Amino acid sequence: MKYKILLLFLTVNIIFCGCNLKQEKDYQGNINIPENGIVEKSVFSQIQENNAVVTFSGESNCCKYEWTVFGDDIENPRDINLAIEITEEPEQVLLNFQSNDYFGFSSVLSIHLNSVWDCQSAIVYDSENNAVCGASVTGSENTILNYTALQTSGTFCIMPDKADSSQINIIAAEEKEITTENRISTTKNNQQDDYLTPAEQFSGIAVSGENNDNTSNNRIISDGSQTEQDKYLTDPVPEGKPMPVEPENAEINEQTQYTCTFSVECSTILNNLGELNSEKLDVLPADGIIFPATEVIFYEGESVYDVLQRICKENNIHMEASWTPMYNSAYVEGIHNLYEFDCGNLSGWMYRVDGWYPNYGCSRYQLKDGEVVEWRYTCDLGNDVGGGYAVTGGE
């Protein structure tokens, strides 16, 4: 009799304990957007209630698109038309939102293109051709555009960011798809480019303002003659790219201040939510941006790592790095509690300076005035953020 009562108690408890626990943030998979595009209120209120993270995916003219919705962003659930009509043209994408007003919550829109864009970032323009915001360009095989949609009605156009100094990178140089005119305009628009990229050298365009006036730091530009690995196992640095400066040789001069543009983002995780360690959903920013592109001050002779460390401290962003003597550099394990291997076995942090992913550690990259530093999270060994060559050595 005693045991029967105990068993009853047990079964009742087990039935209820599953339902009574508070819901954690939880990735609940993908929902297909229905034909007419309208997702019902009940779906959204359920997402809100469960504090779930859900992707809504749809397809238009062979272009897949995805909305990543975080339950805690939803305030007033209602019927929402999530459908978009997408027209993909070379070097531009036209979006026509079927919804008539703002969703009521911001959500990241990911557009899976059927082509590859040779650019580092893209810009979203509205129907009057005003730039609205930037979009990040990721994707291993085909380009994926990610941006936070703050306006969800009318038509928009996304184009590669031509003014971006990093538009011409090594891959572009090999493929030679960009017209000479484009290149000239790029060079003109670009006050940041203070070294010759291979593309410019091949086409024989002289870059004016090859400024040596603020180069009192001791980094030198690679002439491409290197054939062997250096003593820290770094493959030859491509021609035109800065050679590593060993941190022990760098002299930091706090008298001279320069500025660089710095950003930290992890939008690739939003495209691979299924792989993400579910405990980390709490720290994943809904828009994928941890530190928006900001002009920051650094001192002469500082490396990318020094600046990252200072910015994280100043802005109270968590960052962990470990010193790796073999590569004579710090290795960034995690930023904002998003660590390497948190989103699949091929994930981790990479950095890009002026469109190039250096093939050496961030403590050995000495910064120059006006450079654009981006820290990006990769889920595919760099291939999805356009930096696979830095990991595999171009093989």
Place this chain on the structure above:
Amino acid sequence: MRDTFSRCHPIINFLFFGLVIAYLMFIMHPVMLIISFLSALSYAVYLDGRKTVIFCLKFLLPTMLTAMIINPAFSHEGITILCYLPSGNPLTLESILYGISSSVMLGTSLLWFRCYTIIMTSDKFVYIFGKIIPALSLVLSMTLRFIPKFKAQFEVVRDAQYCIGKDISDGSIFSRLKNAVRIFSIMITWSLENAIETADSMKSRGYGLKGRTAFSIYRFDSRDKSILCCLLFCGIYLTCGILADGLKWRYFPSVKGVLAEPFTISFYIVYILLCNIPVFINRKEDKIWRSLKSEI
């Protein structure tokens, strides 16, 4: 102190330690860890009195403190940044809490194993597994008993050497070293010989042969039955609790988990019951013994 639990059927003893140590390893919930730690400590003190206290102060406390400090020094995950270490990495609240939890877990497991070596004597172990896996159970019981036996024999040898004036406590460093090496050599010889002798002795008695029976005084009586029911109930209940996420607790990136939900509290109660079964049995037996004594 008389321990009634050790006089229960070996299967009960083994099942108890199996359950307690398994739950200790799989549940990182802080309340559960504290319950297990206090139970293990109280039982170890009950069994071994002063020796346990000395063990705790001399060995357990330093080990736990080291484990506690090492974790935040090498793990920097967590959203609450307290300050920055000289290496430039943050010191986080979460890594400190995790360090404390894991050190409590380590200490608790040492205490449970201390109780295990006292309760699960090698004859009990061989009784349970002798029939199923004779060779392995002999090897296991020999290895598990090796360190305590080695320690005891070491003291004997050291005393003998002390009597003939070849001690490690005085003389020049060189002669001390020489004596230490000799004692160590004696110990190695003894342990090898002892192992072979044990194996030979078991073999000559036909250990592991088909049809061989072994004498045992263990009887599965009604008391054992009720304890077994209790153990199984606690085991199933807690396993269901783990599977239903009723004891979920995470440390990274932020500390989060179920603490005071009504059903979680029921798991705490069941866990207290499970961990303290030997103490309850002993209490009950003591009471009976006292009342019998007073009647006389």
